[in-house]
Amino acid sequence: xxxxxxxxxxxxxEKRQSVAFWCNPISGHATxxxxxxxxxxxxxxxxxxxxxxxxxxxxxxxDRFSAERLKGVDSTLKIQPxxxxxxxxxxxxxSLEALPxxxxxxxxxxxx
Amino acid sequence: xxxxxxxxxxxxVSEGASLELRCNYSYGATPYLFWYVQSPGQGLQLxxxxxSGDTLVQGIKGFEAxxxxxxxSFNLRKxxxxxxxxxxxxxxxxxxxxxxxTGTRLQVFP
Numbered sequence: 001x002x003x004x005x006x007x008x009x010x011x012x013x014e015k016r017q018s019v020a021f022w023c024n025p026i027s028g029h030a031t032x033x034x035x036x037x038x039x040x041x042x043x044x045x046x047x048x049x050x051x052x053x054x055x056x057x058x059x060x061x062x063d064r065f066s067a068e069r070l071k072g073v074d075s076t077l078k079i080q081p082x083x084x085x086x087x088x089x090x091x092x093x094x095s096l097e098a099l100p101x102x103x104x105x106x107x108x109x110x111x112x
Numbered sequence: 113x114x115x116x117x118x119x120x121x122x123x124x125v126s127e128g129a130s131l132e133l134r135c136n137y138s139y140g141a142t143p144y145l146f147w148y149v150q151s152p153g154q155g156l157q158l159x160x161x162x163x164s165g166d167t168l169v170q171g172i173k174g175f176e177a178x179x180x181x182x183x184x185s186f187n188l189r190k191x192x193x194x195x196x197x198x199x200x201x202x203x204x205x206x207x208x209x210x211x212x213x214t215g216t217r218l219q220v221f222p
Contacts, residue, residue, distance in 0.1 A: 042116075043202075099206060103148075
């Protein structure tokens with residue numbers, strides 16, 4: 001079984017620029033998650049999709065972050081404009097029904 | 113508020129020694145509980161999970177964890193640590209969403 005795929009693995013941008021991350025979940029997994037992991041902290045849920053509908057986006061900074069899941073499969077997370085405090089690892093994860101959740105390798109974002 | 117606490121930020125053990133990583137949870141009801149491991153530059157790998165039933169759960173890589181309701185704890189153990197176990201370990205709990213602790217960094221000396 002192929003795991004959760006993410007790209008790019010690393011990204012360096014300047015503040016106020018925009019950036020997008022891509023995620024392909026495990027085949028057949030209806031639930032997709034985006035987590036933000038700041039250095040020294042545990043991952044924090046940004047948004048959860050069930051198929052192509054949003055289940056929970058209560059911790060997503062909607063003034064600058066957006067996410068979509070087209071056709072209930074792949075997903076894109078966008079930040080526009082980026083701030084220094086957005087430097088973190090962005091983890092995509094998926095699950096078949098609810099638990100357990102399987103994580104991708106993450107995208108390390110550095111905002112300078 | 114729901115929370116998961118890992119009291120130890122950093123633990124150092126010698127190779128071959130036993131290991132126990134602490135995890136405490138605060139939820140209104142008993143959550144589902146998980147331990148994940150994260151190696152440098154890698155994503156999170158599930159070590160083991162507790163949903164219900166037997167309070168001692170076995171995981172991959174020789175890890176086990178014991179759920180203790182009276183102590184609101186779910187500590188991770190391994191009888192003999194290998195150098196390859198050096199990584200960051202996260203405890204997590206779930207009722208309606210998965211909440212992570214802040215992690216414990218394990219360093220293994222030869």
